[in-house]
Structure formats: structure tokens, C-alpha cells
Amino acid sequence: MDSLMAPGTFLFEAWQARASLASGLGVTLLSSAFSIVIATVCGIAMGVALSYGWWWLRLLSRLYVDLMRGIPVLVLILFTYYGLALFGVNVAAFWAGVIALGAFATAHVAENFRGAVESVPAGQMEAAKAIGLTFGKRLRYVILPQAFRRMLPPWVNTGLEVVKGTTLLSIIGVVELLLSAQQQMARNYMIVEFYLLATVLYLIVNFTLAQLGALLERKTSYLRY
Amino acid sequence: MTEQPLLQATNVRKHFGAIEVLKGIDLTVQQGQVVSLIGASGSGKTTFLRCVNLLEEHDGGEILLDGDPIGYRMIGGKRKRLNETMVSAQRARIGMVFQQFNLFPHLTAAENVMLGLTKVLGKNHAEAKDIAGHWLARVGLGERRDHYPYQLSGGQQQRVAIARAVAMQPRLLLFDEVTSALDPELVAEVLSVMQALAESGMTMLLVSHEMLFVRDVSHHVLFLDQGRVAQAGPPTEVFDNPQSERLRSFLGRFHGIFGR
Numbered sequence: 101m102d103s104l105m106a107p108g109t110f111l112f113e114a115w116q117a118r119a120s121l122a123s124g125l126g127v128t129l130l131s132s133a134f135s136i137v138i139a140t141v142c143g144i145a146m147g148v149a150l151s152y153g154w155w156w157l158r159l160l161s162r163l164y165v166d167l168m169r170g171i172p173v174l175v176l177i178l179f180t181y182y183g184l185a186l187f188g189v190n191v192a193a194f195w196a197g198v199i200a201l202g203a204f205a206t207a208h209v210a211e212n213f214r215g216a217v218e219s220v221p222a223g224q225m226e227a228a229k230a231i232g233l234t235f236g237k238r239l240r241y242v243i244l245p246q247a248f249r250r251m252l253p254p255w256v257n258t259g260l261e262v263v264k265g266t267t268l269l270s271i272i273g274v275v276e277l278l279l280s281a282q283q284q285m286a287r288n289y290m291i292v293e294f295y296l297l298a299t300v301l302y303l304i305v306n307f308t309l310a311q312l313g314a315l316l317e318r319k320t321s322y323l324r325y
Numbered sequence: 326m327t328e329q330p331l332l333q334a335t336n337v338r339k340h341f342g343a344i345e346v347l348k349g350i351d352l353t354v355q356q357g358q359v360v361s362l363i364g365a366s367g368s369g370k371t372t373f374l375r376c377v378n379l380l381e382e383h384d385g386g387e388i389l390l391d392g393d394p395i396g397y398r399m400i401g402g403k404r405k406r407l408n409e410t411m412v413s414a415q416r417a418r419i420g421m422v423f424q425q426f427n428l429f430p431h432l433t434a435a436e437n438v439m440l441g442l443t444k445v446l447g448k449n450h451a452e453a454k455d456i457a458g459h460w461l462a463r464v465g466l467g468e469r470r471d472h473y474p475y476q477l478s479g480g481q482q483q484r485v486a487i488a489r490a491v492a493m494q495p496r497l498l499l500f501d502e503v504t505s506a507l508d509p510e511l512v513a514e515v516l517s518v519m520q521a522l523a524e525s526g527m528t529m530l531l532v533s534h535e536m537l538f539v540r541d542v543s544h545h546v547l548f549l550d551q552g553r554v555a556q557a558g559p560p561t562e563v564f565d566n567p568q569s570e571r572l573r574s575f576l577g578r579f580h581g582i583f584g585r
Binding site for chain 2: 221223224226227228229230231232233234235237241242245246
């Protein structure tokens, strides 16, 4: 056993690196969580605009969605970090990353929302109108409960994409899981081992996220139609 | 001097693009009356009904409910469209039952009826529950109040939809071919609920292909043909003394039903 934990072995080096890796993992989780929350809130609002907005609002949201889908996430991140600085807006690297990822995922959530809402039969909106519900109440009590479950699987996918997307924050110097693993490699030259370790950690995070999504789907399975 | 009609439509017009589907419909419904629209598909019956409830906007003429124009107000001699809140308030005064039932699938029968009561009329939960229970019992579904729509037959779903509309105590109830999507053996249960409503004095405007029922229950029948009222009058007159070839041939299709 001693030889396994001796200096220079993988286990020894991993143990040495535990604090920085944990901190990297924490940054990954935190930036993912912030981005997902931003994307969910803004995405639903933009989804409403896409589906029901005045024509100019629909046009603007459509433009935004297509723009975000067309720009590489890395370019978005670099622009938020360096580009905004040119205009005198200085954002910390972490928050620049969160904003960029959130803005990117907002487009996805908005588009998923629109799809889910449009899959609810038109008769539902009409019946809700016929009993005199106002727009907000039609959405809240009739359309959203039915669209919610259809939104769930693509929403989980977006979440997984965001977690993977946080690796790009390493480019602007945010020490998230990937960069902290790379920093360890620079010290111990265990490149394959530490990339593998990072891979496993990402897999665990995303597997957990996917399972949570599946659980939520099961919990809402009574909403079947 | 007659009393003000509950619903009065004058020269109502409606286009879908270049196609004019309503070419000036006149119609009057007095309080407590049952008025029926008959005609071939594409004659504009359903479109007219949808205009009354603002699911479509008419683009000419006017529809007055208790003297108030539907969908707009006159301000300084100009037509001004009502905003969302006012449109919703007008809709709340008119109930509508659809061909495809359109029950809310995520709510139980009782919750379907209660939604408008609590969220539109502002009644509290207990009161809404009582009212829902009352109306579900009236349509013969007191035992099914906690069932979801998918657990109910088509006829039962349509009766819940009727309960949902009538529980709002609307001034007027619209029925849009409510038995057309039902299996033949389920039609009677829905019609008998409608008959009971008519007898209780509910004002109703219906589009239907159930000619026997229309003839039986209506005070007034309008035959629509290509967006116009081709003939109107009491059912006996319309059914027994059709003035036009179109109406004769339309009624001829139901010959077997009348059995004479």
C-alpha cells in the first residue's frame, strides 16, 4: 500500500492537489449554477416574447436567439471579458463568463420554451380565453403547466451544455476545474492521469444533473397528455 | 317598445385575407331565447360564434351584448379597440362550449370548473368548490368531480365543459357544434343537458347539425349560406317552409332523420 501512496504516484499527487481541485470544482459548479439560473429566468421571459410578443418584440427576440446560436460560445466569453473592457465596462473574469454562458443558454431556453408552448393545442388557449382569464393567468394556470413537462428534457440538456461550457472560462483565467487540473499537471507532469481525473469529475457532475432531471420528469409524470 | 335584446348583431362582416366569410350578418337574441345557426360547413356559422366571444375579431358591423359593443368602444365617434383586461371581462360574460371540449388536461373535472370561478370571478376556494360540485351534479357528473379529463368519456368531458361554462353564470352561452366530435351513442347525454339548460331559461346561441334538437329547442333558427343569412324565423317556418333551393337541399340531407 505504501508504494501506491508514495511521492510521485498518482494517488499521492491527487491527494496533494485535493484542495485546488476541489476549489476548481466549486468554481465550475457555481458558474454553472449562476448561468443556468440566469438562462432559465431570462429564457422563459424571452420565450414568452417569442411566442406572444408584439411583432417588434418577436423580431428582436428572434434576432437575439439566432445571434446567440450563430456565435461560438468562446467568442462570446472573450467578447464579454475583453470587449466590454474596451467600452470601460470592467467585469471580473468569473462574472464575464457567467454572463456569456447565461446569455448563450438563454437563447436555448427561449427556443425550447417556444416549442413547448406551441405544442400545447390551440384549443387550450381558446378555452382559457373563453372563461375570461387574462393573458398572464392563461399562461400561468393553463399553458405553462402543460408546457412545463415538455420543456424539461431540453432544459436538462441545456444545463449539461452549460456545465461543459464552463471549461471555456479557463481561457480568460477563471480557475475552474479544467484549469486547476492543468495547473497541477504543470507541477507534476501527470498529464493523462489528471485529464482523466477531470473527465471523471465532469462526468459525475453531469450524470448527477441528468439523474435529477429524470427524477423531476418522473415526479411530474402525472402531467401526461 | 320592445326590451333591449341581450345580443344584437348588425351587418357583421369578417375577412380572412381576401376571402369574405361573413357578408353582413344580422341577428337578435332576446333574454331567455335559444337561437340556432344552421348551414353547410364553410357558411360562416362557427366564425360568427367566435366573433361573439372575441376569439375572432369582426372587421365590420357591430355586435352588442346588453347594449355594449363587443371588442371596442366608441370614443369621440371613433372605434377604439378594447385592451386585454376589458376583452377578458367581456368574455367572462359569455360562456362557450367547443366542439373538441378543450378541457384543461392537467386539472380534475372540479378544478376545470373552479379555475374561472377563482381566477376570474375572485371567489374563494370553498365557494368555488361548492359551485363546481353543484354544476357537475346538474350535468350528472357529481361522482366524477375528481377525475381527470383522460379518465372521462367524450360525452362526460363535454358535460364538464358545459358545467365549466355555465358555472360562470354568463349572460349568454355559445355552443359550437358540441356534439360533432362525439360517438353517436354519447350525443344524447349532452343534448339532454343542453335541453335542461334551455328550459331553465339560459340564453343560448348554438351552431349545430343536430336538426331534430335544433327544431325542438330553438325559438329562432337562422340558415346561413355563404356568409349571409339566407332564411331566418321560427323553427317550424324554416324547417317546414324552406324558401330557397339551397335550404331545401341542405335539409334534404337530413331527410332520414325527420322521417317524412
